[in-house]
Amino acid sequence: MNHPKPENNQRHGSAGISLVWVIAGGVVIVVGGFLISLFTPSILPRAGSAQAVLIDDLFRVMLFIGGAIFILVEGLLLVSVIRFRARKGDRGDGPPIPGNTTLELVWTLVPAIIVAVLSIYSFVVWNQIEVHPPEALQVDVVGQRFAWTFNYDAATDELPPNVDMTRVPEELAATLNNGDPISFSHPQLHTWLNHPVTVSMSSQDVNHAFWIPGMRMKQDLLAGRVTTLSFTPIETGVFRIVCAELCGSGHGEMAGRVTEDGDLAGAWLIVHATEQEYLEQFYYPELEKILYPPEDPVLLGRQVIQNYPCAGCHTLSDLGWTGTTGPILDGVASRNARLAATGEGTMEAYLHDSIRHPGEYVVPGFNNLMLQFNPEPDQPNYMPDSDLNAIVAYLLTQTGS
C-alpha cells in the first residue's frame, strides 16, 4: 500500500481549537472592525447635510460589521494555510469530516440576524432622509447634455425690497401683476444653512443622475418624468454637483469644475450662512438682472447666455467655460470660413441660424449634439427672439484667433 493510513489525531469537529485562541481571535476581530470603522470614513468628503450624517453613521456600523467579518474570514484562511499546510513528504489526507450541523446553523443564523439588523437600521435611516418638508426651498433642475440649469421662481412678495417697477420690462411686470411668479435660471444651486431644499428634476434628452457627493444624495433624472430629491445642508461652502448616469460623450464634463484661475465653473451647490445672505448675495442680484436688463445688447447677451446650458459643451474664456464636446466659442465671430461653407451672408445670420437650427450647421469634426432652441414658449428649449438677438450681439464681440 502506497498511502499512509488516515490520521484521526484531531478531535472531531473542534479540530484542535482552544478557548484561548477563540477569545484572542474575538478580540482581534472586534478591535480590528472598530479601527476600520473609525478610520475609513475619513476618506469621505465632509458631511454637508443632515442626511449625510445619518448615512455616514450607517456606513460606520456596516464598516464595523463588515470589517470584523473581513478579518474573521481572512484570519481563518491565513491560519488554515499556515497550520494545515501539508508537511514535506506528507501524502496523507485530512480527517473525513463531512460537516457539523451546529456550526452550519450558527453560520446561517448569525449572518441572517446581522442582515436583519442592518435592514431595520437602514429602513430607519431611510425614513429619516426620505422626507420632503413643505417649507423647503423649491428649485427646478433641468439636466441636458452636458450641463445643469437651476430655475428659481419669484412671486410678487419675493421681489427685492424697494423694487423699481418703472424699470421692469412690460412683459415681466404683466406677469407679476397677474399674480404669477417670474423665474430666472442660473448654473449653480444656491441655498442656505439648516433649511431644507427640494429639487424637482426633469431631463431635456437622456437620463442623468443628480449627485452631490458632499450631501451623499443622488437621484436619477428620467426622460419623460419628474423626480425629486430633498436634503438639508448643515455646512456652509461649495459642494460639487456631478452627473452620475452615463449621458453621452461629455458625461464627465457635466459636473462642477474649478478653472485655472481658481473660479468655480459648471454646477456647484453653494450653501450660504443665512437666508439673509442668500437673498442679498445671490437671489436679489440675480433677480435684478432680469428685472432691470441692461440696455446694451452685448451686456444683455453676456448675461442671458448664462441662463442657457451652453457651458457644458463649449469653451468660452470670457465666462470661464471649459466644455470640449462642442466647438470653442473664443474667436467664433472671426471664423469667416464657416460663412463660405454654410452659404450664410453675414456672421450675425450664421450665429442666429446655428442656434435655431444647429443640426444643419454642424461644424466638421463635431457630432450633432446641440439642442435646437425654439422661438415659441410652448416648444421645448424655448429661447425668445429678444434673448437670441442679445446672445448673437454678444457672440459677435468674440473675435480673435
Add this chain to the structure above:
Amino acid sequence: MATVTAPLPGVQSHEENKLRISDYLKWSVDHKIIGVQYMVTSLIFFVIGGALVMLVRWELLTPALDLVQDGTQFNQLFTMHATVMIFLWIIPMFAGFGNYLIPLMLGAKDMAFPWLNALAFWMIPPAGILMLLGYFAGQAEAGWTSYPPLSTLFSPGDGQTMWAIAIHVLGLSSILGALNFIVTIRNMRAEGMGYFQMPLFVWGILATSLIIVMATPFLAGGLTLLILDRVAGTAFFNPAQGGDVLLWQNVFWFYSHPAVYIMVMPGFGILSEVLSAHSRKSIFGYRAIALSSLAIALLGFTVWAHHMFTSLMPSLRIPFMLTSMIIAVPTGIKIFSWIGTIWGGKIRLTSAMLFGLGFLSMFVIGGISGVMVAAVPFDLHVHDTYFVVSHFHFVLYGGSVLAIYAGVYHWYPKITGYMMDERLGKIHFWITYIAFFFTFFPMHMLGMLGMPRRVAVYAPEFQSLNAIVSISAFVLGLSTFIFLYNLVYSLYKKRIAGPNPWRVLTLEWATDSPPPAHNFHGDPVFFKNPYGFGTEAAYRYLEEQEKELGPSYPYTMEPEKRSVVTAPASTGD
C-alpha cells in the same frame, strides 16, 4: 472494480487519443472538443476585452482627455470592454468548463444533445465578430446596460444595433447550452448516482442553467423592443410618444442581476472541487453548499431593482433592499463551508489551490461591499460610482476570473494530458493577486470621494488614486500573458499527467487524460461520496483505479521511485 473492456495504461492511451489542432477548428459533436472550443474562443475574447480596458485605464491616467479623441470613443471602449468580458469571456468560459466536465463527472458518454451542443457553440464566434465589427459602423456607446433613450434616440451608429443583435444571438446560444445541461444532469447520471452524489461543480452548473433558461428570455424580449425602437420606429422606450425609459431598466435588470449569478455560480462549483481536492479533505456541508446554490438562484430573481435604487420610485426601494440583503445568507454559508473544508486538511499550495484561496479572500470583500450597496441610504451616495465598479470587479474578477484560473490549473492535466508548469503558475498567481488588489481596492475610495463611473474626465484631486489603479491594471494585464504562455509552454514541455494526478475521487479522473472518444473504458463505477477523502474506502478506490488506468504524475515521471512511499508530494510546493 469496474468492468474494464479495454484497459489501457495512461501513458500509452495518451498517445492514441492525441488530437490535432485541426480537430478543434471543425464542427464536432464531441463535448470535449466543444468544451475546448468554448474555452479557447473565450480566452481570445478575454485578451480583446483586456486590451480595451488597458486603453480605458491609459486614458484615465490624467484627468483630461488625451488618449482618445472624444468622450464618445471612451464610451465605446468601456461599453465593449464590459460586453466582451460578460458575454464573450466569463459566460462562455464557464460553458466550456461545463461542456468538458459535466458528462465526465456524471459518467456519461456525451451531452444529452450533442448536435445542439455544437450549434450553441458555433453561434458564439459569428456573434462576437458581428459585435466587434460594429466598430466600422459607429460602435455601441451607451454602456453595457444600454439605457434608453441614450441607446435609442441618441446613439446614431449602426454598431449599437449590431451590438443588440449580437447579444440576442449570444443569449440564444446560452439558453440552448443551459437546456442541454439540465437534460444531461437530469437523465444521464451514472447508474445509481443520486443528485446528492454529484460533484458540486455539477450543482453549480445546474443552478446556473436553471437561471439561464428562466432569465435570458427576458433579455431577449428587452433587446427585441430595443432593436424595434432603433430600426422600426416603435416607441417602447420613447417617453415623447408614450414609451417609458424605466421599462427597459426593469426588464434589463430582471435578466442582468441573475446574470451575475450566471457568471459566478460555476465559479463556486469550481472552488468546491479545487479546495476539497487540494486540501485533501471532504467538502464541509455538502448539502448546504448544493442547496444554497438553488437558494441563490431563486432569490436572485427577486432583487433586480437594487440596480435602480436611484431611479426606482422611492416607495419600492425598501422591499428590494430586504431581498438583496437576504442573499448574503446563502453566500455566507458557502464561504464558511469552504473555510470548514480546508480547516484541518492537508493543504497543498498548488497553483490551482492558490487561485482558489485567492478567490475566497477577494470574493469576501465583494460580498461585504455588496451588503453595503444593498443598504438603500448608503447606496444613494455610491450608486453609479467607482465604489460599485470596485464591488463588481471583486465579484467578477476576484470571484469568477480567479475561479477560472483555479479551474484551468486543476483540469488542464485532464484536458491536455500534461501538467501545467507550477513555477510559472505561482508567479502568475502572485502577480495577478497583488496587481488585482491594487487595481480594484482603491476604486472604493474613488467612489466614496465622489468620482462617478464611466467618465473620461474627472476632478484633478482624484489623479493620484487613478494613477495607482491604472499602473496596477497594466501589471494585471501583463500578468495574463504569463498564464497564456504557461498554457502553450506546458503543451510543449509534455510532463505527462496520467489519469489522476491530484488523486481525486470524482469521475472525470477515472479515465485517461485526455479521455478517449466516449470518455470511459466500459461503464465507470463512481465512488459514492465524491469528497470521501481520508477514508479507507477512498484509498482502496484510488489504488484500484491506478491498477486499471496506470500511474499518474509524479509517478509517471519517476518510475524508478515507485517504491518510495515518502516521495515528495506531487501537489506540494
